Amino acid sequence: MTGTFSYQKDSDNIVTVTMDMAGPVNAMNDEYLKLMGETVDRLEAEGDSIAGVIISSAKSSFFAGGDIKGMLTIEPGDDERAMFETNLSIKAQLRRLEKLGKPVVAAINGAALGGGYEICLACHYRVAIDSKAVQVGLPEVSLGLLPGGGGVVRMVSKFGVERSIMPLLEGTRFNAQKALANGFIDELASDVNEMMVKAKAWIKANPEARNPWDVKGFKIPGGDLRKPAISQMIQGANPMIFQKSKGLVPAPIKILDVIASTLRLDFDTAQLVETRTFISLLTEPSAKNLMTFFLQMNQVNGGGSRPKAIAKSKVKKVGILGAGMMGQGIAYASAMAGIEVVLKDISQDAADKGKAYTEKLLSKRVAKGRMSEEQKAAVLNLITAAVDAEDLRGCDLIIEAVFENVDLKHHITKELEPMLAENGVWGSNTSTLPITLLAEPSLKPENFIGIHFFSPVDKMPLVEIIVGDKTSDETLARAFDYSQQIKKTPIVVNDSRGFFTSRVFATYIDEGALLLEEGVDPVVIENLGK
Known part of the structure; x- marks a missing residue:
């Protein structure tokens, strides 16, 4: 399959370039370099007959950013030199686009992060759909990198240091509304059609559009390094960065270096410093x-450890046994995902207290303006605080979150497993007991699985899924799907006592203790630990 940047000129001589690369997303790779190069060549050749340009996307996202897999292969030496030339070529194309002499507008239909937002910054105006799908920003620091497509230089040049320094150092992602409020996009539209209408209207109203750094007499908003307040801000950022990173992650300091260079050099020289x-x-x-971790997280969230041949499923009704700290958190997360919840405990008072936890969290959301009273009521209505086992009948998933006692868990399994809907799944939230042991009294051990949540459930994004000796692939797939349904990240781990994360951390602690036993100075161990 070959990707395209389609080129459509309308009756007003406005060209719409629609990025539609070969993969599932548009990304800054060799294919992009070729397609963008051909597009800029044509735009320059036809410049006299063009009124303006709209850069849009045929994908559900606008543009995904750099080619991380490709960047991971780069080794010191020739690879670096080749990447240096490639990066300068990418920048040269964007420079030619913004100096076309015609207005250029980014029409943002979805996520424009990293390289995607760098393309938007090279445009003269940005219109986005007011949608949850839209996110903009330069999060490269979270990958141990810096924005290399002109992002640092353009952000500082456009917004000044005060407004750009923290989004660059923290890799902030802005939704559509926040991006508009912060000036990172210029206008919102309700849908694709309105976005294109607004983009064309702006082009017609601004035929001489240029970016500010290409206007004679340009000065960076808020001042450059010669201004004491700006100089002090740059100096003050250093200790703040070291406090957070202990100097072990070089990206934030190097971003600060490029910010400082932008404040003392001309635009094109600063771009060269950014590339180096x-x-x-x-x-x-x-x-x-960090790049490897990012790819691994994408693999997990994309269902990397989920059995492939089984159709996606959704939980409609979940029963939760035990309305304590874990049970009430699972109830909240499930109800927030629109799932009917039966929260059962041994007394009505305990069950009601468990439901009250959700009410407290929802009230905070209402107070912050993140939810209406009607939405709060709708979520609360999904939770039934129960003592009667009969209320569990028909659940397609029951999660047991009672006290860590094998006999108690065995008793509850025997008593309440029959309440499940046909082929329903029984999950245990245990963190200390093997799932294979807990599944012994089950009538359908193939439908028995471990689903470990972390506390507090409403804040912690991870769920561990533990497969017993007899757990089926279908049950694993359904537990995985439920975890994603309630917006958690599922990882599949071995059936062993204790959380997987605790086992990893315990290894780290054990190594420190062994070093101490072997006579290494405790101060040295502490510093190595950092």
Whole structure:
């Protein structure tokens, strides 16, 4: 399959370039370089007959950013030199686009992060759909990198240091409304059609559009390094960064370096500094580790450990046994996902207290303006605080979250497993007992699985799924789907006592204790631990 940047000129001589690359998303790779190069060549050749340009996307996202898999292969030496030239080529194309002499508008239909937002910054105006799908920002620091497509230089040049320094150092992602409020996009539209209408209207109203740094007499908003307040801000950022990173992640400091260079150099020279600094980070171990982690998280969230041949499922009714700290949190997360919940405990008072936890969390959301009273009531109505086992009948999933006692859990399984709907799944939230042991009294051990939540459930994004000796692939797939349905990240782990994360952390602690036993100075161990 070959990707395209389609080129459509309307009766007003406005060209719409629609990015539709070969993969599932548009990304800054060799294919992009070729397609954007051909597009800019044509725009320049036809410049006299063009009124303006709209850059849009045929994908559900606008543009995904850099080619992380490609960047992971880069080694010191020739690879770096080749990447240096590639990066300069990408920047040269964007520079030609913004200096076309015609207005250029980004029509943002979905996520425009990293390289995607760098394309938007090179445009003269940005219109986005007012949708949850829209996110903009430069989150490269979270990958151990810096924005290398002109992002640092353009952000500082457009917004000044005060408004750009924290979004760059923290990799902030802005939704459509916040992006508009912060000036990172210029206008919102209700749908694609309105977005294109607004983009064309702006082009007609601004035939001489240029970016501010290409206007004679340009000065960075708020001042450059010669202004004491700006100089102090740059100096003050250093200790703040070291407090957070202990100097172990070089990306934030190098971003600060490029910000400072932008404040003392002309635009194009600062772009060259940005490229050199970006290339220097590509072979850093911390960057390679963070990029690998990012790809692994995408693999997990994409169902990497989910059995492939089984159709997706959704839970309609979940029973939760035990309305304590874990049970009430699971009830909240499930109800927020629109699932009917039966929260059962041994007394009505205990069950009611468990439901009250959700009411407290929802009231906070209402107070912050993140939810209406009607929405709060709708979520609360999904939770039934129960003592009667009969209320559990028909649940397609029951999660047991009672006291860590094998006999108690066995008794509850025998008593309440028959309440499940046909082929329903029984899940245990245990963190200390093997799932294979707990599944012994089950009439359908193939439908028995571990679903470990972390506390507090409403804040913690991870769920551990534990497969017993007899757990079926279908049950694993259904537990995985439920975890994603309630917006958690599921990982599939071995059936062993204790949380997987606790076992990993315990290994780290054990190594420190062994070093101490072997006579290593405790101060040295502490510093190594950091």
